[in-house]
Amino acid sequence: MSELPQVASxxxxxxxxxxxWVLYDVANTVYAAVLTYLFFPYVGDLFGFRTLQGVVxxxxxxAAGLCVPVFASLADHTGRARTYxxxxxxxxxxxxxxxxxxxxxxxxMAAFFVANVGYNAALVFYNSLxxxxxxxxxxxxxxxxxxxxxxxxxxxxxxxxxxxxxVGYLATFxxxxxxxxxxxxxxFLLVRERRVLARKSFTFDLVRLQFxxxxxxxxxxxxxxxxxxxxxxxxxxxxVLNTAIAFFGDFTRSTFFVNVGSAASPVWQPVGxxxxxxxxxxxxxxxxxxxxxxxxxxxxxxxVLLGFMTDRFGALRIMRLSALFLxxxxxxxxxxxxxxxxxxxxxxxGFGALGLAGIWTAGRKLLIELSPREKLGExxxxxxxxxxxxxxxxxxxxxxxxxxxELSGDSLVGWKxxxxxxxxxxxxxxxxxxxxxxxxxxxxxxxxx
Numbered sequence: 001m002s003e004l005p006q007v008a009s010x011x012x013x014x015x016x017x018x019x020x021w022v023l024y025d026v027a028n029t030v031y032a033a034v035l036t037y038l039f040f041p042y043v044g045d046l047f048g049f050r051t052l053q054g055v056v057x058x059x060x061x062x063a064a065g066l067c068v069p070v071f072a073s074l075a076d077h078t079g080r081a082r083t084y085x086x087x088x089x090x091x092x093x094x095x096x097x098x099x100x101x102x103x104x105x106x107x108x109m110a111a112f113f114v115a116n117v118g119y120n121a122a123l124v125f126y127n128s129l130x131x132x133x134x135x136x137x138x139x140x141x142x143x144x145x146x147x148x149x150x151x152x153x154x155x156x157x158x159x160x161x162x163x164x165x166x167v168g169y170l171a172t173f174x175x176x177x178x179x180x181x182x183x184x185x186x187x188f189l190l191v192r193e194r195r196v197l198a199r200k201s202f203t204f205d206l207v208r209l210q211f212x213x214x215x216x217x218x219x220x221x222x223x224x225x226x227x228x229x230x231x232x233x234x235x236x237x238x239x240v241l242n243t244a245i246a247f248f249g250d251f252t253r254s255t256f257f258v259n260v261g262s263a264a265s266p267v268w269q270p271v272g273x274x275x276x277x278x279x280x281x282x283x284x285x286x287x288x289x290x291x292x293x294x295x296x297x298x299x300x301x302x303x304v305l306l307g308f309m310t311d312r313f314g315a316l317r318i319m320r321l322s323a324l325f326l327x328x329x330x331x332x333x334x335x336x337x338x339x340x341x342x343x344x345x346x347x348x349x350g351f352g353a354l355g356l357a358g359i360w361t362a363g364r365k366l367l368i369e370l371s372p373r374e375k376l377g378e379x380x381x382x383x384x385x386x387x388x389x390x391x392x393x394x395x396x397x398x399x400x401x402x403x404x405x406e407l408s409g410d411s412l413v414g415w416k417x418x419x420x421x422x423x424x425x426x427x428x429x430x431x432x433x434x435x436x437x438x439x440x441x442x443x444x445x446x447x448x449x
Contacts, residue, residue, distance in 0.1 A: 017133040018142050020190040025146035027183030029153030034176045037249040054398025060113045064120035065389035079193040085125040086188050091118030097177035100170035128380045140365040144307015147361045151296035158292035161285050227370045229435040236429030237323050237359050240422045243393035252291050253284040255338035255415050276341045294349040302357040315366035322358025323430040325351045327423050334420035338412045
């Protein structure tokens with residue numbers, strides 16, 4: 001087993017570094033929004049089915065989940081979390097820039113695979129740097145600001161939804177990659193590892209020792225029931241989040257509009273008279289802008305609010321409540337999809353936004369509350385496993401949609417069944433979260449002003 005690293009806690013929150021850390025959340029949310037609003041609908045029309053993108057999405061996240069924990073553990077000893085963050089982020093940006101470079105399924109999915117592995121790997125290093133910019137009692141707030149303001153990245157992409165019709169998909173994806181890079185630069189320059197005091201050089205012996213250390217951590221999880229139940233519960237909750245985020249744009253468009261054209265030249269017609277608060281909606285772009293902006297503005301506000309509430313009432317309570325809100329939001333969205341725009345927007349943008357913001361905000365803080373500081377990077381690696389390997393929902397959603405649509409002859413039924421089925425793993429995750437218990441002395445330590 002490797003020697004535990006020497007670590008330190010910040011005496012105070014660093015304002016400039018915290019602001020740069022928060023801005024990176026805006027940057028990487030640009031990538032997530034591109035997948036939701038542009039890339040997944042684009043490849044769905046290009047290929048004519050969804051199973052391939054669901055499977056590749058799952059495969060890329062499994063690859064990230066298997067590799068990232070070791071690198072996060074290495075960051076505990078080398079103190080190079082920022083370096084790893086830069087490298088993996090640039091890999092994501094490069095893949096994103098090439099999304100529209102080819103219409104060949106293999107090449108499109110290869111670019112997506114590289115970008116998605118880079119994106120998910122970067123998240124682990126980014127999360128581990130939270131303790132290097134914020135004092136313990138402010139970490140919930142800074143995390144909440146990151147989640148909340150991160151949705152500005154989505155708003156940017158929603159505003160640019162008409163760009164493919166103006167400049168084409170290749171240029172649109174390249175512009176999105178440039179925006180990602182520009183917003184990430186302050187984090188690259190201002191945030192550095194301050195937690196690890198005694199740094200070691202990168203060697204293969206260290207890699208071997210970290211594999212051994214990680215294996216010991218996994219074997220020891222049954223003795224640390226709180227962390228174990230949290231990681232399992234988080235696995236199921238984030239599985240549903242990843243799926244909902246990935247298919248939100250495609251679901252919203254395809255349940256309220258029907259393509260009467262071809263996959264190459266789609267012509268979308270509304271399923272009926274669509275209106276929201278008296279405003280008539282005539283095109284998928286209008287609906288996506290309304291739903292997307294509403295969802296992300298509310299998620300921004302909820303993220304900030306829940307950041308305060310996480311520090312005040314505890315991360316565990318907020319995470320449980322957020323998972324419950326997300327169950328309600330998903331079931332409501334499945335019921336009202338293709339039936340009522342108002343009911344759908346209230347479900348996904350109200351309850352869904354609360355669940356989305358709360359699970360991410362509270363999850364990061366809860367892991368810090370449960371983890372020994374000297375093993376924080378390693379535990380964030382395990383957290384990375386639950387967020388990266390929680391990809392069953394993406395593949396299941398895509399397969400359920402294709403199979404149910406084929407059997408029923410109705411794509412709307414396929415969408416509804418695929419989304420409603422996500423409430424099952426989410427409920428299971430909530431049950432595991434209910435088994436988590438925080439040590440009293442650790443709770444008091446983190447909440448002391």
